[in-house]
C-alpha cells in the first residue's frame with residue numbers, strides 16, 4: 001500500500017491521530033484520506049468477502065460489538081466529509097491483489113470530485129417556461 005502510493009509520487013503522512021477514525025494515510029495537499037480496514041472489525045459489506053463473517057459462537061457478544069464498530073465508521077466518515085476530506089477504504093481482502101489496489105488508489109488520488117457542486121443538488125423547477133403573455 002505505502003510503496004504503491006509512494007511509487008506514484010504522492011506525498012502522504014501516516015496515521016493522523018487528529019482526524020476522526022485515525023486514517024492510515026493522509027494526503028494533505030489533495031485533502032484525501034485512505035483507511036486500510038480489517039474486514040472483520042469493520043464488517044466489510046461485500047458478498048465476495050470471506051473474512052467479515054460473524055462467528056457462530058458468542059453472537060450475543062459479537063453482533064452488537066461489530067455493529068458499534070460499523071456505526072463509528074459511519075460517524076467518522078460523516079465528520080471527515082464535513083471537514084472536506086475525500087475518503088477511500090481499502091479492505092483487507094483486497095490487499096492481496098496489488099494490481100487492483102494500485103488501480104483503485106491511482107483513480108482515487110488522481111481524480112477529484114467537482115468542488116462546490118453537489119451531484120444530488122435539487123434542480124430548480126422549470127415553471128418559468130410556461131410564461132403567459
Ligand SMILES: [Zn+2]
Nearest residue numbers: 039044049093
Ligand atoms: Zn473484505
